[in-house]
Amino acid sequence: xxxxxxxxxxxxxxxxxxxxxxxxxxxxxxxxxxxxxxxxxxxxxxxxxxxxxxxxxxxxxxxxxxxxxxxxxxxxxxxxxxxxxxxxxxxxxxxxxxxxxxxxxxxxxxxxxxxxxxxxxxxxxxxxxxxxxxxxxxxxxxxxxxxxxxxxxxxxxxxxxxxxxxxxxxxxxxxxxxxxxxxxxxxxxxxxxxxxxxxxxxxxxxxxxxxxxxxxxxxxxxxxxxxxxxxxxxxxxxxxxxxxxxxxxxxxxxxxxxxxxxxxxxxxxxxxxxxxxxxxxxxxxxxxxxxxxxxxxxxxxxxxxxxxxxxxxxxx
Amino acid sequence: xxxxxxxxxxxxxxxxxxxxxxxxxxxxxxxxxxxxxxxxxxxxxxxxxxxxxxxxxxxxxxxxxxxxxxxxxxxxxxxxxxxxxxxxxxxxxxxxxxxxxxxxxxxxxxxxxxxxxxxxxxxxxxxxxxxxxxxxxxxxxxxxxxxxxxxxxxxxxxxxxxxxxxxxxxxxxxxxxxxxxxxxxxxxxxxxxxxxxxxxxxxxxxxxxxxxxxxxxxxxxxxxxxxxxxxxxxxxxxxxxxxxxxxxxxxxxxxxxxxxxxxxxxxxxxxxxxxxxxxxxxxxxxxxxxxxxxxx
Amino acid sequence: xxxxxxxxxxxxxxxxxxxxxxxxxxxxxxxxxxxxxxxxxxxxxxxxxxxxxxxxxxxxxxxxxxxxxxxxxxxxxxxxxxxxxxxxxxxxxxxxxxxxxxxxxxxxxxxxxxxxxxxxxxxxxxxxxxxxxxxxxxxxxxxxxxxxxxxxxxxxxxxxxxxxxxxxxxxxxxxxxxxxxxxxxxxxxxxxxxxxxxxxxxxxxxxxxxxxxxxxxxxxxxxxxxxxxxxxxxxxxxxxxxxxxxxxxxxxxxxxxxxxxxxxxxxxxxxxxxxxxxxxxxxxxxxxxxxx
Numbered sequence: 029x030x031x032x033x034x035x036x037x038x039x040x041x042x043x044x045x046x047x048x049x050x051x052x053x054x055x056x057x058x059x060x061x062x063x064x065x066x067x068x069x070x071x072x073x074x075x076x077x078x079x080x081x082x083x084x085x086x087x088x089x090x091x092x093x094x095x096x097x098x099x100x101x102x103x104x105x106x107x108x109x110x111x112x113x114x115x116x117x118x119x120x121x122x123x124x125x126x127x128x129x130x131x132x133x134x135x136x137x138x139x140x141x142x143x144x145x146x147x148x149x150x151x152x153x154x155x156x157x158x159x160x161x162x163x164x165x166x167x168x169x170x171x172x173x174x175x176x177x178x179x180x181x182x183x184x185x186x187x188x189x190x191x192x193x194x195x196x197x198x199x200x201x202x203x204x205x206x207x208x209x210x211x212x213x214x215x216x217x218x219x220x221x222x223x224x225x226x227x228x229x230x231x232x233x234x235x236x237x238x239x240x241x242x243x244x245x246x247x248x249x250x251x252x253x254x255x256x257x258x259x260x261x262x263x264x265x266x267x268x269x270x271x272x273x274x275x276x277x278x279x280x281x282x283x284x285x286x287x288x289x290x291x292x293x294x295x296x297x298x299x300x301x302x303x304x305x306x307x308x309x310x311x312x313x314x315x316x317x318x319x320x321x322x323x324x325x326x327x328x329x330x331x332x333x334x335x336x337x338x339x340x341x342x343x344x
Numbered sequence: 345x346x347x348x349x350x351x352x353x354x355x356x357x358x359x360x361x362x363x364x365x366x367x368x369x370x371x372x373x374x375x376x377x378x379x380x381x382x383x384x385x386x387x388x389x390x391x392x393x394x395x396x397x398x399x400x401x402x403x404x405x406x407x408x409x410x411x412x413x414x415x416x417x418x419x420x421x422x423x424x425x426x427x428x429x430x431x432x433x434x435x436x437x438x439x440x441x442x443x444x445x446x447x448x449x450x451x452x453x454x455x456x457x458x459x460x461x462x463x464x465x466x467x468x469x470x471x472x473x474x475x476x477x478x479x480x481x482x483x484x485x486x487x488x489x490x491x492x493x494x495x496x497x498x499x500x501x502x503x504x505x506x507x508x509x510x511x512x513x514x515x516x517x518x519x520x521x522x523x524x525x526x527x528x529x530x531x532x533x534x535x536x537x538x539x540x541x542x543x544x545x546x547x548x549x550x551x552x553x554x555x556x557x558x559x560x561x562x563x564x565x566x567x568x569x570x571x572x573x574x575x576x577x578x579x580x581x582x583x584x585x586x587x588x589x590x591x592x593x594x595x596x597x598x599x600x601x602x603x604x605x606x607x608x609x610x611x612x613x614x615x616x617x618x619x620x621x622x623x624x625x626x627x628x629x630x631x632x633x634x635x636x637x638x639x640x
Numbered sequence: 641x642x643x644x645x646x647x648x649x650x651x652x653x654x655x656x657x658x659x660x661x662x663x664x665x666x667x668x669x670x671x672x673x674x675x676x677x678x679x680x681x682x683x684x685x686x687x688x689x690x691x692x693x694x695x696x697x698x699x700x701x702x703x704x705x706x707x708x709x710x711x712x713x714x715x716x717x718x719x720x721x722x723x724x725x726x727x728x729x730x731x732x733x734x735x736x737x738x739x740x741x742x743x744x745x746x747x748x749x750x751x752x753x754x755x756x757x758x759x760x761x762x763x764x765x766x767x768x769x770x771x772x773x774x775x776x777x778x779x780x781x782x783x784x785x786x787x788x789x790x791x792x793x794x795x796x797x798x799x800x801x802x803x804x805x806x807x808x809x810x811x812x813x814x815x816x817x818x819x820x821x822x823x824x825x826x827x828x829x830x831x832x833x834x835x836x837x838x839x840x841x842x843x844x845x846x847x848x849x850x851x852x853x854x855x856x857x858x859x860x861x862x863x864x865x866x867x868x869x870x871x872x873x874x875x876x877x878x879x880x881x882x883x884x885x886x887x888x889x890x891x892x893x894x895x896x897x898x899x900x901x902x903x904x905x906x907x908x909x910x911x912x913x914x915x916x917x918x919x920x921x922x923x924x925x926x927x928x929x930x931x932x
Contacts, residue, residue, distance in 0.1 A: 039469075047477070055488060085545075169613035171565050173589075174609065181539070243692065247723070248749070249719050249754060250719075281481065283482075284573070311485065339785075
């Protein structure tokens with residue numbers, strides 16, 4: 029297990045280097061001059077030059093590459109082109125919005141989806157089971173921002189229960205207002221994520237229901253719920269954990285859209301405005317950070333799976 | 345361990361099975377839903393109720409009526425016209441993205457399955473990295489460099505999906521590569537390319553086809569999301585995602601404008617998913633065997 | 641005293657009969673063999689006897705357990721007899737065991753469920769049972785996972801699980817089919833020993849006549865969902881009445897006669913020990929198990 033962990037961490041470092049390079053290549057090496065696209069058409073050449081200098085794109089690629097990675101290791105992701113504020117500071121300033129949003133939705137969707145998914149599997153022939161899987165199917169097919177708009181219309185516009193968007197200027201210093209403004213985004217993200225998870229939990233449960241060992245348990249006198257509890261938890265979890273990784277990553281990425289729907293000043297909206305403003309360093313840093321998070325979650329999932337299922341430990 | 349070695353490629357009877365008319369409910373429902381969207385897109389090529397930019401200032405944000413079946417937006421443009429043209433965009437971008445995804449993913453997957461351990465590991469690593477760049481992030485990177493355009497959306501979505509396609513191709517192909525009849529063919533000295541053509545592809549195409557319909561659905565949602573965020577097909581080309589983005593600001597006075605584009609996305613995606621389920625049931629002989637479930 | 645009796649048992653799927661008018665009776669110490677090719681309905685019969693028919697199938701007729709008709713019994717009533725009155729061992733020991741649960745906990749499960757033992761007591765009894773089914777080093781083995789032990793050992797575990805709560809009828813559905821021939825012989829010998837020791841009645845289901853003949857005193861032959869022959873094992877083997885049973889006996893006799901020349905001596909000894917080889921010329925006196 030320790031050897032495996034070491035190997036896996038080494039792989040992670042390699043993957044991070046590759047991901048960092050990929051971001052660099054996409055932004056700097058591919059044809060297309062950021063300085064030109066940044067300025068209005070017909071800008072004087074000296075202005076383009078000065079922007080290039082500011083971006084550092086006038087220096088040799090290799091130097092830029094070295095600086096990018098040097099910065100990564102030093103924990104310095106560069107400064108914003110427009111505000112001059114260090115990228116890392118901007119990111120940390122946005123986390124108090126994005127992290128609670130993504131994590132709460134992630135936890136809530138598990139709490140909702142696991143029992144509902146098991147129910148849908150056990151009752152898959154009944155009306156309730158069919159209805160649940162049908163609803164989940166529809167939930168998966170709906171764009172998350174559409175769900176968000178409808179939720180806003182219903183709860184904020186029609187019923188006037190909660191604010192339709194925004195976040196208190198004072199942030200968490202006004203806890204009640206901050207929580208109020210996060211409720212609808214969390215609900216929206218939870219609906220979208222739970223729909224997906226219900227499907228996976230349902231099929232993982234069906235898989236367990238089809239297993240011979242479940243029949244063995246039934247033949248020895250276990251009731252269906254007890255047999256599922258005894259055997260389904262571990263065996264189902266082994267399958268579902270891999271989905272949870274995807275789901276956590278999805279929650280993080282989903283915040284980009286959600287924050288746009290609800291006008292929240294989070295990491296996602298930072299990224300979106302920077303993309304539109306072509307604020308290269310901010311885009312570069314934020315994307316790398318999100319990618320690194322996804323890779324890290326992937327590592328955690330692999331390790332957890334091995335803890336749950338010892339059969340995996342034998343293989344490479 | 346009890347299976348009898350089969351020395352011939354099992355002939356895929358899939359096409360025959362479909363022609364014989366085994367249309368499951370999900371296949372029919374999927375075909376109908378997708379057919380409706382396709383019809384909208386095709387008809388829009390020759391006819392739409394109004395011109396795309398034909399704004400009628402006196403009929404802003406009017407609800408559904410005989411003249412405007414789906415109402416008008418805040419500039420007085422006909423929403424049904426936009427829906428029809430949006431269907432075209434959605435299907436075009438979806439199809440192109442799936443094409444990109446398969447053009448990248450299938451060869452990669454086959455390569456990983458057919459080549460040695462080293463290549464396999466490299467491809468798996470590549471897949472892991474691409475998976476770490478979700479479509480949205482990829483699109484954002486590309487938009488930063490090139491600006492928002494349909495082509496950028498197609499590439500971002502296509503590359504994003506290609507990782508999953510490559511993963512699936514690799515798994516299904518290597519399952520075939522270890523079958524006894526492929527081993528037999530290899531022992532007889534059949535060239536790897538011939539094994540691919542004769543044994544592997546005929547046995548995995550139905551899996552890939554199902555994957556393509558599901559990927560299509562994912563691409564349609566991704567296209568709508570990118571347009572909604574202003575990262576996709578730029579105006580004036582119509583798109584369901586941008587219709588929703590514009591309708592969001594007027595939701596308190598014209599909620600119906602939000603309803604239809606969202607439903608259009610949902611109908612398309614559900615249609616594609618049902619079609620995928622139906623195709624899987626019809627084409628995959630493995631799934632057809634009776635499943636034993638002790639639950640009651 | 642009859643523990644399990646079924647009459648006119650018919651199993652249908654969407655109105656199509658899969659098993660028709662099946663009848664059998666089991667009393668303490670009975671050893672009944674149920675033979676038939678795959679698809680003849682023998683496994684379905686076994687599942688019906690435990691009330692575990694796959695969803696969509698219906699059983700009609702009578703399923704008497706200790707004199708009570710259980711055909712339309714509630715899940716509660718069924719659970720009271722499963723594991724305690726009737727127990728079952730399945731064909732594939734790898735999939736019949738939970739791959740992620742230790743062997744000890746799997747054997748201990750029914751004990752905790754039916755006898756309310758606490759974790760430690762149940763574990764102790766599980767170790768006892770490992771001894772009784774001759775598993776090596778039980779103290780250590782109870783902590784192993786199914787994939788860490790051999791196929792024969794897995795089937796021993798399945799037997800221990802089934803017998804743990806002292807059921808009065810053991811239904812064994814092709815318990816040796818997935819195993820090597822030598823291991824098969826060992827499991828049959830163990831089964832013989834355990835039913836002698838515990839007095840449990842055995843319903844042994846197999847497609848393999850020589851295997852059944854070694855254990856059963858009474859034979860039932862099924863084909864296409866119907867009982868085509870029933871009688872004392874000796875009679876059926878020596879004077880089969882139906883064409884199908886005759887065919888079965890003849891082909892089995894050929895196989896067993898060929899066997900000694902095709903395998904080396906060490907193994908043949910094992911097989912004959914397991915009473916498979918003597919199949920065509922059974923002359924055992926103890927055929928008092930004849931019934932129905």
